[in-house]
Amino acid sequence: MNKRTLLSTLIASTLLAASSLAMAADKEIAVIVKTTNSDFWQNVKKGSNDAAGKSKGFTATFQGAASDTDLAGQVALVENAVNRKVAGIVLAPSDPDALIPAMKKAWEAKIPVVLIDSAASDAGKAYYQSFLATDNKVAGEMSAKTLIDKIGTTGKIAIMSYTAGSGSEIGRVGGFTDYIKKHSKLQIVGPFYSNSQMGTALNQTTDVLAANPDLKGIFGANEPTAIGMGRALAQAGKAGKVVAIGFDGNSDLQGFVKDGTIEAIAVQSAYEMGNLGVKTVVELVQGKKVPAFRDTGVLMVNKKNIDTPAAKNVLY
Numbered sequence: 001m002n003k004r005t006l007l008s009t010l011i012a013s014t015l016l017a018a019s020s021l022a023m024a025a026d027k028e029i030a031v032i033v034k035t036t037n038s039d040f041w042q043n044v045k046k047g048s049n050d051a052a053g054k055s056k057g058f059t060a061t062f063q064g065a066a067s068d069t070d071l072a073g074q075v076a077l078v079e080n081a082v083n084r085k086v087a088g089i090v091l092a093p094s095d096p097d098a099l100i101p102a103m104k105k106a107w108e109a110k111i112p113v114v115l116i117d118s119a120a121s122d123a124g125k126a127y128y129q130s131f132l133a134t135d136n137k138v139a140g141e142m143s144a145k146t147l148i149d150k151i152g153t154t155g156k157i158a159i160m161s162y163t164a165g166s167g168s169e170i171g172r173v174g175g176f177t178d179y180i181k182k183h184s185k186l187q188i189v190g191p192f193y194s195n196s197q198m199g200t201a202l203n204q205t206t207d208v209l210a211a212n213p214d215l216k217g218i219f220g221a222n223e224p225t226a227i228g229m230g231r232a233l234a235q236a237g238k239a240g241k242v243v244a245i246g247f248d249g250n251s252d253l254q255g256f257v258k259d260g261t262i263e264a265i266a267v268q269s270a271y272e273m274g275n276l277g278v279k280t281v282v283e284l285v286q287g288k289k290v291p292a293f294r295d296t297g298v299l300m301v302n303k304k305n306i307d308t309p310a311a312k313n314v315l316y
């Protein structure tokens with residue numbers, strides 16, 4: 001074999017080996033959430049990693065914007081995933097419209113998109129294949145019913161919300177408000193928007209309590225908002241005196257339920273959103289049909305049931 005033939009053979013062997021390695025490399029599923037700065041989203045990460053670990057040939061990466069309101073940052077994360085030619089995207093959009101152009105780019109690149117937690121508006125329906133979430137309207141109604149059962153149908157309540165216009169907020173706070181209006185004569189103060197910042201929620205709740213000494217009830221509509229609400233109630237000496245309903249189930253909120261600061265928390269399965277989100281992308285990559293919507297459920301957790309297996313399955 002002459003040197004030229006030997007060189008050609010070596011080059012061909014190297015290219016074949018590189019090609020084999022590329023084919024063997026695990027396919028990336030990009031999990032892109034609203035922000036990584038809460039236990040809720042970290043539980044989504046745990047679920048997605050566990051699903052990827054059980055799905056041969058796939059890995060999951062996890063990213064979030066700087067905050068719930070950093071729409072440009074989240075758009076950039078999706079566009080970067082498309083440019084990396086990922087196998088699929090699991091996305092929790094912070095806004096029902098702002099992410100649609102980026103989702104369209106994924107669709108044009110034949111990259112499947114599965115939404116979790118919050119939906120896109122109707123204009124984006126063509127660009128994602130499945131939506132996994134709590135039925136936020138039902139969860140809001142459950143929270144309102146729990147509050148009415150405790151305080152009755154007259155008096156004044158406040159709504160401490162998070163990001164105005166996000167899909168989950170529209171359903172959750174809308175369901176809560178509609179149920180209150182339909183089934184009681186309770187006067188509603190707010191909603192106030194914390195943009196999912198615990199400190200903002202604490203300050204807002206402190207102001208609401210000071211301005212409304214006759215407040216009978218209060219609803220904190222997501223994890224950081226409910227934590228801020230609980231801390232404000234404790235600092236104002238109103239824990240257990242103003243009936244509070246929270247949302248989500250991290251250790252802070254569990255503590256508030258156990259000590260009576262918060263009457264009950266509506267807990268979503270964040271783990272299931274991440275786990276089922278990745279599994280659904282894998283199914284799509286494999287050419288399988290998937291449901292357009294999957295309800296990941298919600299459980300009202302209070303002092304009586306917080307130590308039950310059902311509650312432990314969703315608390316984090």
